[in-house]
Amino acid sequence: MIYPLLAQLVQMTVILTLSPLLIGLVRKVKSRLQRRRGSSLIQPYRDLRRLLGKEAVVAENASWLFRIAPYFVFASTWVAAALIPTFSANLMFSWSGDLIAITALLGSARFALALAGMDVGTSFGGLGSSREMMIASLAEPAMLMIVFSVALIAGSTELSTIAGYMLNGQVGLRVSLAMALAALLIVAVAENGRIPVDNPATHLELTMVHEAMVLEYSGRHLAMIELAASLQLMLYLSMVACIFLPIGMAGNANEPLRDAVGFFAWLAKMAAGGMALGVAETIVAKMRVFRVPNFLGAALMLGLLGVLLLFVSRGM
C-alpha cells in the first residue's frame, strides 16, 4: 500500500520537476547545432522563477475564465502526466484513468486554453484558438486511433497494463505497431506545438499558433502555462518511451533496485528523446498552416490503417 503510493507520488513529482530541464535540453541542442552557445540547461527554471516574481498584467476586459484557465490547464495536464508510467509500471492510481482518459484530459486542458485565448477579444487570441482547435480536431482522433492499436494488441487501454505487456517482450515486430509509432510521433509534434507544425520560439504574427493563444498572459499565469507546456512535452516523450521502448522500466513489483535502474533508463530515454527532437527541429522547416492538415491526416490514416489491420488479423 505504502510503496505503490510512494512510487506514484515520486513519479508525478519527478515528471513535473524535470520537465523544464527537457525544454532546456532541446533548446541547448538546437543552439549547439546552429553553432551558438545557447542558454544554460537550467534557463527554463530561471524563466519560471522570473515569471513568478513579476506581477501579473491582466487585460482590462479579461473575465474570471482568463484567470482560472492557467491553473485548470496545468492541473489537467499534471493529472494526465501522473497517469503515465515513467520509470516503473507500478502506478497506484493507474486504474482511475486509461489512455483514452489521458487523451481526453489533455483535450480538457486545450479546451480551457483555447477559450482563454478568446477571452480578451483580440484578433491574435482568436487566431491562435481557431488554429489550435483545427489542429486538435485532427490530432485527437489520430491519437485515439493510436490508443486503439496499442489497446487491441495489449488487450487493455490501461497504460500500466500496456507497459507491463510490452515489457514482457512477447509482442515482437508488428506492422500495426510501427504505424502507431509513426502516427504517435506526428501527433506528439503537433500537440506540443513543435516544428514543423508550430514554432515555440517565434512571435511572428502569421506563424504562431500556441503562442498567439497565450499572448495576453504574463507573470504567474504565464508561468503556469509554460510549465504545463513543458509537462506535456515530457508526458508525450514518456508515453512513447513507455509504450514503444519499455527497456529497463521496472515492472509491477515493489523492488527499489529495479526502480532505480528504471529511473536511470528513463532519464537516458528522455535525454535521447530531447536530443532527437532538437536535431529534428533543426533539419525540418516550419510548414504553412494549411499544410498541417495533410501532415496530421497522414497520422490519422496511419492510425486507422493500424486498427483496421488489427481487426482483420490478430497477428499484424
Added chain:
Amino acid sequence: MMPIAWVIPCLLLLSAAGIVTARSAFGRVLVYGGCLLICTALGIGGFTALTAANQHLQLPVGLPWIGSNLRLDALAGFFLILIGLGGGGASLFALGYARHEEHPQRVLPFYPAFLAGMILVVLADDAFTFLFAWELMSLSSWALVMAHHREEANARAGYVYLIMATFSGLTLLLAFGLLAGDLGNYGFDSIRNNPPTADVAGVVMLVALVGAGSKAGLVPLHVWLPLAHPAAPSHVSALMSGVMTKVAVYGFIRIVFDLVGPTQWWAGTVVLAVGGITAVIGVLQALMERDLKRLLAYSTVENIGIVFIGLGLSLAFRANNLGAGAALALTAALFHALNHTTFKSLLFFGAGAVLHATGQRNMETLGGLIHRMKVTPFVFLIGCIAISGLPPLNGFASEWLTFQAVLLRPEFPQWGLKLIIPVDGALLALAAALASCCFVRAYGICFLGRPRSDAAAQARETDPWSLAAMILFATLCLLTGIIPGAVIDTLAPVARDLTGARMPVQLGDAWQTIVPIAASRSSYNGLLVFAFIVISILITVVTIHRLSAHGVRRAPPWDCGFPDPTPLSQYSAASFEQPIRRVFGTVLFRSKEIVDMPAPGDNRPAGIVRTIRDPVWDGIYRPLAATIGWIAGKSDLLAYLTIRSYLSFVFAALVVLLIALTIWQ
C-alpha cells in the same frame, strides 16, 4: 393496473386549462407548474418501474377489437425517467422564461399535449396506440414550432417538419403492417409471440430505421431538425432536442430490439454506417452554423449519431450471440441518450437566456456576455464541456463506454463488421474532437471577447426560475460524470431485457470506478479524476500564491502592440470556423471564399463572400422537390381538357383494366 398512466389524462386536462387561461399569468403558472409536478411523478414512477414487474393496462378506447394496450417495462421506465427529467426541467425553466412569451395562447395548450404524446409513445403496447401517440407528438410539436408563425423562416420550418413527420409516420405504419403479418396482430404481445421471418425482420429493421431515424435526425433525414427545433420557443426547443429525439430512439429500440427479435449481422452494419456518417456530418454542420440555436440543433444530430453507433454495435454483437458486448454497447447508447438530454436541455436553456437578454440568436452579434451575466455563462460552460466529451463530466463517460465497446473486438466471422467497426471508432473520435472545436467556437464567440452589438453590450442576467433549471442540469452533468456507475447499474434491467445480458455491477467497486468488462482491461474513475483535478488546482493555487508576487495589474490588452479600437476586429464565428471549413468543407460542402477586390480607383468597399452548399439538400431534397414539381406541372394539363377527352380517358382506362384482368386471370 398502472398508476403512472394517470399522468396522461392529467396532462390533457392541463392542455384544456391552457386554452382557457392562456392569457393570464395564472395559466402560465398552472400549466408549467402542473407539468413540473407531473414530470417529477413520472420520473419517480419510471425509476420504480425499472426493477418492478411489468405492468399492463387495457383501455376500452382505440380499435374496437383490440382496445388500447399500455405496458410499462424496464425500457419504458428508463425513457419515462428521461421524459420526466427533460420535461420537468423544461417546465421549471418555462416558469420564468415563458413570461416573455408574446403569444402564450399558442404555446400553453400544446405543451402538455406534447408531453402526453411522448409519454403515450413510450407506454403504448399495440401498433395503433403507438402510431396514434406518435402522431399526437408530431402534431403538437408542429403546433409549437409554428407558435411564432409570422416569421417567414418558421413557416418554412413548419412545412418541412410536417412533410418529414408524415413520412416518418407512414414508414412506421409500414413497419407495423409487416410485423403484424397475415393475421393482423397489432398488439405488441402477439408480435413478440409470432416473430417475423429473417427476411421480413431485415425489411422491418430498415423501415424502422428510416421512420424512427427521420424523427431522431439521422442523416440524410435530418433536414427538418435544424429548421424546426430552433423555431420553437427555447424551452420547447430543449424538449424537442433533448427528449423527442430520444422518444424516436425509443421507437427504434422497441421495434428492432424487442419486437423484431434477432436480426442478421448486416443490420448492425447499416446502423453503424448511418450512425457514423450522422455524427460527423452533424457536427461539421454545427461548426459552420452562425445561429446559436440552430448550431445546437445540428449538434443534436451529431449526438443522435453517437447513440446510433452504440445501438449498431449492440446489434452487431447480438447477431453474433455476444451478450456481454451487446449489453455494454446498448448501455453506452442509452447512457449517452440520457447525457444528451441533460446537456442539450441545459444548452438550449442557455441559448434561451441569451436570446431573452439580447434578442439575438446570431452569434456574430453577441460577445462579452460573461461580463454582463453572472450565472448563465458558468452553467453554459459546463454544458459545453460536457457535450464536448471531456472529463470529468458525463459526455466523456458515455463516449468512453462506446469506445470500450468498439475495442472489444471479438472474432467476427463477417468481413463487413470487421471493417465498419474500426471505421466507426475513427468517425466517433473525429466527431468528438470536432465537437470540442464547435463548442469552443460557440462559447468563445457568444460569451467571451467584446460585445459585437449594442444588444450584447446591454445584456442582463435572466430570471431565477430559468437559472434554477440550468443549475439543476449542470449539477446532473457533473454527478452522472463523476458517478457513472450509478447510471450503468440503473440501466442493467433494460440491457437484460433486450440483450439477455448485463454489464457487471458497478456500484460497490472501490471509489466508484467503472469497469465495463474486467479490471485488467479498462477502468475509469470519474470521481477520482475530478478529485485529482480539484486537488491539484488547490495545491497549485496555494503554492503559486505563496511563491509569486501578488499584484494583479489591469492594463489595455497587449495584442502584439497593435491598437485594436473596434470589437469588429475580433475573430468572428465565420473566421473561427475558416480553417475547419478549408480542411473539411471544400469537398463535403463545396465551400468557397470569393474575395471581391475593387480595381484601383474604384471606391466601393472590398468584400469577401463565403458560400456553403448543403450536400443533403442539393443531392436529395432539391432534386426530389424539383421532380415532384415537374410531374405536378405536367399533369396540370389534365385539369383543362374537354369533356370528350375525359370520356375517352375513362373508356381507355376501362379497356386497359379489362385487358389486364384477362391476362391476370
